[in-house]
Amino acid sequence: MKRLIRLLSVMLVAAVLPLQAAADNTLLPWQPVQGRFVFTQLKQLQGLPVPLRSSGTIELTDNEMLWHTTTPVDSKLLITAAGVSQWQQQQFVAVAGSEFVGQLMLAVLQQDIDFITQQFGIQQADNHCSLLRPVEAPLNQFFSQIELCGETQLSSLTLQETNGNTTQITLQPEAEAQ
Amino acid sequence: MNQQARKLTFYGWLLAVLATVLYLLLSAPTAHWNTNISAAMPGSVTGWQQQLLKQNNSSRHISLLLSGQTIAELRQAAAQLQQHQISQLHWVEPGVTMLQLQTVYQQHQALLASPQQLTLLRNGEYQPLVDAALQRLYSPAPLLPGALQQDPLLLTQQKLEQYRSQSGLQLRQHWFELKQQGQSALLLMAALETDPFDRGNASAIATALEQQLQQLQQQWPMLTVARSGVLFHAVVAAERASFEMQFYGGMSLAAILLLLWFSFRSWRPLLLALTTLGCASAFGLAAVLLVFKQPHILGLVFATTLIGIAIDYSFHGMLAANQGQTAFRRMLPSLLLGLLTTVLGYLALVLLPLPVLNQVAVFICAGLLAAFITVYIVFPRWLPANSMQVSPAFLRCCAAISRGYTRVPAKAVLLVALPALLAIGGSLVYLMQFNDDVRLFNQSPQALIAQERQVRSVGGQNWDSRFIVVLGDSYQQLLQREQQLQPQLQRWQQQAKLTTWQSTVQSVPPLQQQTELQQLLQQAYRSDAVQQYLTQLQLSPPPTTQQWLTPERLPADMLQQIQPLQDAQAQFVSVTLLKDVALNADDIALLQQYQDTYWFDPIADTNTSLQHLRSQLSLWLVLALCSAVVLLGWRLGIRPAAAIVLLLLLAIGSALLISLLLQQQLNIFNLVAALLVLALALDYGIFFTARLQHQDVVQAVLLSATTSSLAFGLLSFSSTPAIASFGLTVFLGVALSCTLAPLLSVMVVRESEKRAAL
Numbered sequence: 001m002k003r004l005i006r007l008l009s010v011m012l013v014a015a016v017l018p019l020q021a022a023a024d025n026t027l028l029p030w031q032p033v034q035g036r037f038v039f040t041q042l043k044q045l046q047g048l049p050v051p052l053r054s055s056g057t058i059e060l061t062d063n064e065m066l067w068h069t070t071t072p073v074d075s076k077l078l079i080t081a082a083g084v085s086q087w088q089q090q091q092f093v094a095v096a097g098s099e100f101v102g103q104l105m106l107a108v109l110q111q112d113i114d115f116i117t118q119q120f121g122i123q124q125a126d127n128h129c130s131l132l133r134p135v136e137a138p139l140n141q142f143f144s145q146i147e148l149c150g151e152t153q154l155s156s157l158t159l160q161e162t163n164g165n166t167t168q169i170t171l172q173p174e175a176e177a178q
Numbered sequence: 179m180n181q182q183a184r185k186l187t188f189y190g191w192l193l194a195v196l197a198t199v200l201y202l203l204l205s206a207p208t209a210h211w212n213t214n215i216s217a218a219m220p221g222s223v224t225g226w227q228q229q230l231l232k233q234n235n236s237s238r239h240i241s242l243l244l245s246g247q248t249i250a251e252l253r254q255a256a257a258q259l260q261q262h263q264i265s266q267l268h269w270v271e272p273g274v275t276m277l278q279l280q281t282v283y284q285q286h287q288a289l290l291a292s293p294q295q296l297t298l299l300r301n302g303e304y305q306p307l308v309d310a311a312l313q314r315l316y317s318p319a320p321l322l323p324g325a326l327q328q329d330p331l332l333l334t335q336q337k338l339e340q341y342r343s344q345s346g347l348q349l350r351q352h353w354f355e356l357k358q359q360g361q362s363a364l365l366l367m368a369a370l371e372t373d374p375f376d377r378g379n380a381s382a383i384a385t386a387l388e389q390q391l392q393q394l395q396q397q398w399p400m401l402t403v404a405r406s407g408v409l410f411h412a413v414v415a416a417e418r419a420s421f422e423m424q425f426y427g428g429m430s431l432a433a434i435l436l437l438l439w440f441s442f443r444s445w446r447p448l449l450l451a452l453t454t455l456g457c458a459s460a461f462g463l464a465a466v467l468l469v470f471k472q473p474h475i476l477g478l479v480f481a482t483t484l485i486g487i488a489i490d491y492s493f494h495g496m497l498a499a500n501q502g503q504t505a506f507r508r509m510l511p512s513l514l515l516g517l518l519t520t521v522l523g524y525l526a527l528v529l530l531p532l533p534v535l536n537q538v539a540v541f542i543c544a545g546l547l548a549a550f551i552t553v554y555i556v557f558p559r560w561l562p563a564n565s566m567q568v569s570p571a572f573l574r575c576c577a578a579i580s581r582g583y584t585r586v587p588a589k590a591v592l593l594v595a596l597p598a599l600l601a602i603g604g605s606l607v608y609l610m611q612f613n614d615d616v617r618l619f620n621q622s623p624q625a626l627i628a629q630e631r632q633v634r635s636v637g638g639q640n641w642d643s644r645f646i647v648v649l650g651d652s653y654q655q656l657l658q659r660e661q662q663l664q665p666q667l668q669r670w671q672q673q674a675k676l677t678t679w680q681s682t683v684q685s686v687p688p689l690q691q692q693t694e695l696q697q698l699l700q701q702a703y704r705s706d707a708v709q710q711y712l713t714q715l716q717l718s719p720p721p722t723t724q725q726w727l728t729p730e731r732l733p734a735d736m737l738q739q740i741q742p743l744q745d746a747q748a749q750f751v752s753v754t755l756l757k758d759v760a761l762n763a764d765d766i767a768l769l770q771q772y773q774d775t776y777w778f779d780p781i782a783d784t785n786t787s788l789q790h791l792r793s794q795l796s797l798w799l800v801l802a803l804c805s806a807v808v809l810l811g812w813r814l815g816i817r818p819a820a821a822i823v824l825l826l827l828l829a830i831g832s833a834l835l836i837s838l839l840l841q842q843q844l845n846i847f848n849l850v851a852a853l854l855v856l857a858l859a860l861d862y863g864i865f866f867t868a869r870l871q872h873q874d875v876v877q878a879v880l881l882s883a884t885t886s887s888l889a890f891g892l893l894s895f896s897s898t899p900a901i902a903s904f905g906l907t908v909f910l911g912v913a914l915s916c917t918l919a920p921l922l923s924v925m926v927v928r929e930s931e932k933r934a935a936l
Contacts (some may be wrong), residue, residue, distance in 0.1 A: 032726070043319065047327045048424070049716040054316040067318065075313040084319060101319045103348065116249065137273030137351035142320045163323035 028116065028130060030154040033060055033109040036174040042071075057174065060109060076113040079105050104139065106130075107147060108157060120146070191555045194694035195457055197466045197636070197873045205467050211416070212472045226649065226743050226751055231780055240371040240407030242391075243633045246400040249362035255401060256353055256364050266379060270367040270735070273351035279734040283338060284322045288329035288699055288720065289692045292337045294665070294690075299698040304707040307373050309713065330717050331702065333695075334358040347638065365637055370838055377416045377475060384413040406633030411622045415898075417477040427482040430889040431455070433691075434489050437884060441572045442496075450560060451492045457552045458488040461767060462545030469540050477537035480904065483854075484542050486579060486889030487520065488549035490861065490882035495553035495561075495876050502563035510554065512868045515813065517550045518859035524552075524855030527850070529645050532791055535850060539613075550629045568877070576880060578628065583920035594886040595824055602831040606838070612676035613843040614788040616781060618899050641680070641755040641780055649748035649774040653729045656740060656752045663754070675765060677758040682739050686729050696722045698810045744763050785901065788846055795849045802856055810860075812855050815865055818926040822863035825918050829859050833911035840906065847904040855911025859884060862919035867926045876920060883916030 002165040005102040036059050043052040060132070067077040076087035078100045085092035107115040119139055120132035129149040134140040140162075158165040242259075244252050260269045283290070291299070299306055311332045315321075325335050345363065347354040354365040372379040394400050435454075438447045462484055466473050491513060498509035520542075527539035529729075634640040646663065650656035660683035670676050687695075702708050703719035712719060729737055740752045766777045803826065810819035830852050835846050862883070865875045890912060893905025 041316070043316070045321065045326055047324070049459075052315060069313075070318050073309070073312045073316055075316065077317060087311065093826075103320065109318070118253075138276060138349055141273075141277050157316070159320075161320045161322075165320065165323075167320075168319055169318065 005074060028111055028113065028148070029120065029152075030111055030148070030150055031152070032111045033154055033171070035060060037171045038174055039067075039172075040170050042168045043165045058171065062110075063106075065109065081106055103148075104143075108146065110153065111154075188555055188559060192550060193749050194676060195460065195787065198460045201464050202460060202467070206463070209467055210472045211478075212375050212474045214747050218863070225777065226647075227780070227783065229743055230647065230741065230751055230753070230778070231264060237374055237408040238372075239270075240370065240405070240409050241633045241637055241639070242366045243363055243404040243406070243629075243636060244366065244370075245361055245363040245404075246399060246402035247362075247398050249364070251398055252355075252362060252364040255398055256366055256396075259366070259394060260352060264383060264390070266371040266386070267368050267383050268305040268371070269352065270369055271352050272349055272354060272367070275733050275735050275794065276349060277689055279736065280322070282727070282733070283334060283733050284324060286723075286725065286731070287322065287334040288723065289334065289695060289727045291333040291695050292340050293332050295337065296695065296698070296840050299702055302701075302705070304705045307333075307702070308707050308711045310336060326715070326717060328720055328723070330712060330715070330720065331698075331699070331708065345836050347636075349726060355639075356535040356603070358636065360798075361583065363636070367637075368680050370409060374407070374412045380409055380413055381416065384409055393674045397808055404629040404632050405626070406630045406637070411630075412624060414626060415624060418897060419478070422898070422901070423475075423478050423482055426889070426892045426896070428487045429483060429892055430467060430482065430885070433888045434485065434885045437881060439464065441569050441881065442566055443569055444566055446566055447496055450496055450557060452488060453560075454492040454549050454552045454558060455485055455488055455490055455496075456612070458484055458545035458549040461548035462541040463543035466537055466541050470537055471854060473537050474534045476898070476900070477534045477541065480534070480538040480825075481541040481545075482903065483886075483889050483893065483908070484545045484903045486886035487542070487858065489547070489885045490515075490543060491553045492550045493885075494865070494878045495557040496566065497568075497874055499557045500564060500568075501874075503558065506558055512864050513550065513553065514862050517546055518855040519809070519860040519864070520546055522805070523802055523853055523860075526802060526853065530791060530795065530798070531787070532846075536698070544596075563697050572877070573873075574875045577873055579920070581879070583708050583876075583924060584872065586921060586924050587876055588925045591925055594826060594923075599824065599828055599831065602828065605833050606831055609835070609838055611743050611838070611843045612792060614785045614792060615844050616784045616788060618845065621899065623906075641757055642759045643695070644777070644779040645756055645776045646761055646769065648752045648756040648772075649743070649776075650752070650755070651749045653740065653750065654688055657686065657729070658690060659692060659775060660752060660754065661688050664767075664773060666768065666772075666830045667754070675760045676756050678706070679757065680739070680755040682737065682752055685736055686732060689728075690724055692726055706716070753778075769872060775907045792846045792849060795846060795853070795871075799830075799849065799853055799856065806856070806860055810863075814864075818867040821922050821925045822867060825863055825915065825922060826859050827920060829911050829915040831854050832914050833907050836910050837903070837907045841903065845900075845903055847900045848907045851904045851907030851911065854908050855915065858908075858912055859915035863917060863922055866919045866922040872920075872923050875923075879916060879919060887911045887916070 036057060038055070039058050040053070040055045043054075047050065054069050054073070056067070059068070060152075061064040063080060065079040067079055069075045074127050076092075078087070081103050082137075083102045087093075098160075103115065104119075106112070106118075116132065119134055119136055121135055122128045123131040123133065125131045125147065127149065128151050129147055132146040132148065134143050134146075142161055143159055144162050145160045146158070147156075148154055149156045154171065156168065156170045159169075160164045161167075185610050231451065244255055291542075293912070295307065298304070310330070311330070314332050314336060315326075321332070322338075324337050325332055349354050353367070355366065356363050370380075370383060372383070374380045390832045391403050394449065395403070434451060435448055438451055441447075455698070462481060465699070466481075476817055491726055494513055495506070497504040524539040524542045524546075526541075527535040529535065548757060622626075631640070648656055648663070650659055660681045664683065667676070667679050667681075703712070705767075708719075729740065739755070740750055743749055743751050769775050803823070806826070807819055807823055810822055814822075833855055834844065834848060834852055837851075838844050862879050865879060866872075868875070890905045890908035894902050894909055896905060897900045
């Protein structure tokens with residue numbers, strides 16, 4: 001009898017695990033983003049009457065992302081899992097405390113399922129969107145939720161900060177934008 | 179003494195022994211044994227230095243680096259470890275500290291600026307500040323809440339982001355994660371609520387933690403754990419000292435009992451020897467617990483040598499009592515003189531500023547006194563005349579040795595001894611080299627040191643053991659003094675004399691600077707460049723704030739570099755930590771320009787104290803030798819005194835020379851050992867120059883020297899270098915004294931016997 005229960009338990013666990021993985025794939029159906037993209041960013045900050053609109057290009061490889069804002073200011077950020085570095089005086093200078101932002105951006109764009117399932121509760125929303133709610137510090141100290149949208153490919157991210165600020169980023173492959 | 183008085187004395191002594199044992203049973207289990215090697219060494223000179231070392235918060239922190247499994251498994255292991263409560267240990271939550279810090283800064287924006295930003299503001303160069311603010315504004319990274327309203331130029335935000343991040347460490351709620359050569363690793367930190375050098379508590383915490391870690395390693399066999407923290411080193415040192423104390427003490431005792439059995443083949447000598455040793459140990463330990471609040475475990479290892487010395491009294495007492503009351507009474511003055519010289523030798527150690535030796539001195543003096551009283555009171559009562567048969571083989575051996583020595587002509591002894599003394603003395607002076615580095619005295623196992631380095635390196639905690647100390651009467655005064663020092667630290671960084679530093683003022687500027695920044699910002703808000711920026715964002719310039727950022731508002735973890743002082747010089751002390759220091763004496767001298775700012779190098783300070791102590795000890799050795807000459811000259815006459823001094827010089831000189839040749843250099847513990855050799859060799863000298871049967875003295879001294887050599891010789895195998903050095907020199911000194919002492923009768927006793935006969 002004990003052996004039977006043990007066997008059933010093993011079978012149950014074996015059956016549930018793929019279902020969970022499948023659920024993750026359903027909720028995050030996008031292909032990892034690679035290559036050059038054009039982005040537009042709309043930042044709405046609490047207490048700031050005007051939204052901040054910027055645009056530029058993103059170049060994404062396996063381990064890093066070059067975030068090049070061209071309008072209205074020219075600035076470059078190198079984003080890796082280790083953090084964000086800003087282009088200053090002909091070199092990238094690390095921005096302390098930015099490790100989680102770097103990790104978050106790379107994980108979301110590259111669809112790092114392990115990271116996302118560990119850090120977020122995932123929920124299906126309307127219109128090809130998924131809602132990620134951070135469950136662990138430090139992400140839950142900065143973001144209340146992150147919305148990812150797109151049909152076959154991730155096309156927009158909305159970062160909702162706990163202090164009410166919102167950052168909406170839309171992505172378009174450079175080839176399509178031209 | 180009549181029969182009644184003897185009976186009374188005997189029962190009085192028995193009562194004293196029982197009271198001591200009772201005291202030990204009550205106090206020993208609750209005693210706080212110290213395992214800190216620095217507590218056993220001479221203290222730093224000033225009060226604040228001592229307090230700073232004593233209150234050192236970092237010694238209560240531990241870190242564990244988990245690796246060897248996937249990140250998911252490591253997280254599971256870490257969570258499992260943190261779930262189990264370990265008494266007096268709490269896990270640090272870096273995520274919580276960061277949130278607290280962020281909240282504090284969020285409430286105090288526009289009060290922090292980097293030196294570069296301050297320079298731009300002071301010079302009225304506003305455009306670079308505006309450009310930097312715009313760049314930051316358009317970055318996807320979140321801003322501190324209310325940043326734009328309180329600090330539109332985002333100076334505080336950018337200042338915080340300029341802090342050098344601990345490379346590769348990713349902050350999580352309960353730990354940090356990192357990559358090591360492509361492999362995932364996880365760094366856990368915890369704080370102890372007890373002194374890691376308090377043996378009982380520290381050992382309990384370490385045992386509980388190791389049990390948890392073992393369980394994790396059974397669950398995940400590939401899991402590797404690297405440990406960092408004083409706790410682990412202290413516990414290893416305590417366990418090692420405890421093992422050595424039991425092992426060497428046990429071995430000495432076993433050897434003594436075997437020797438006794440071989441020599442007498444009777445239970446009575448065994449019982450008497452055990453009684454003497456038991457009383458000596460009980461009184462020694464009780465005296466240490468009475469005198470010292472937190473005795474050092476290292477002192478107990480040294481104190482095991484009591485067995486080797488106290489047993490001598492037992493041998494002399496047994497052999498004399500066995501020959502009857504007269505022989506016993508004739509032996510007593512020599513034993514008393516021996517006790518006096520040994521106790522005087524050890525009492526000299528009480529005056530030295532070396533806590534561990536003070537403790538050893540108290541232990542041995544009390545122990546020897548108890549051993550002497552036991553022999554004096556108990557032996558004549560428990561060992562009637564001729565009740566003990568000395569082994570014929572042992573007697574034959576002693577007689578042969580005695581005959582061998584008595585055949586040597588006195589002139590030959592002098593002809594060999596004097597040139598030998600000159601040669602040994604000359605070599606010693608020529609080759610003598612001392613090492614006063616405290617780090618040589620107690621070394622952790624290599625594996626633990628490697629783990630410590632690994633964890634400190636990945637955790638960014640590999641700070642130098644030297645640091646800069648600032649004294650002040652208030653937090654603000656400390657911050658102002660630290661602030662004045664910052665440009666100098668920057669210059670040293672630019673000159674590659676240090677890679678980085680950590681001061682409290684980097685987290686919270688002094689009020690003076692916060693006020694200046696507010697004034698500079700108000701000027702900036704009125705400038706064209708900043709006004710245009712504000713207009714573009716449709717923002718109004720914020721008013722000046724009166725809500726200042728003070729150190730008290732920071733999370734407790736951030737204030738560990740400031741400590742209160744109970745010192746007339748100042749009420750607070752702050753520490754600036756440095757990394758990869760390459761400062762020379764001229765650089766350090768520059769610190770004198772800054773008020774109440776000092777360079778603090780605890781290891782170098784201890785080494786200097788040790789060096790000073792060594793000189794002091796050398797002087798003590800010479801003084802002890804001179805006192806022995808005077809005492810012996812007064813009690814025994816010039817000729818025996820001169821002969822004994824010759825023996826002492828030869829034994830001590832040779833022991834030090836051989837130790838020097840074996841160790842390459844001498845240290846303070848070799849000198850301490852020399853002082854002990856002096857005390858022990860004096861005993862041998864006194865007995866061989868006394869008017870006692872040469873063969874009897876050979877028996878007693880041979881037994882004593884064999885047991886002493888065993889006790890001290892075993893110590894030379896100790897893994898604690900301080901103990902090994904001590905054991906080696908005493909072993910050599912005792913062995914040489916024992917070999918040379920019988921020649922004293924050749925040189926002295928025959929003459930006195932002749933005089934007595936006349």
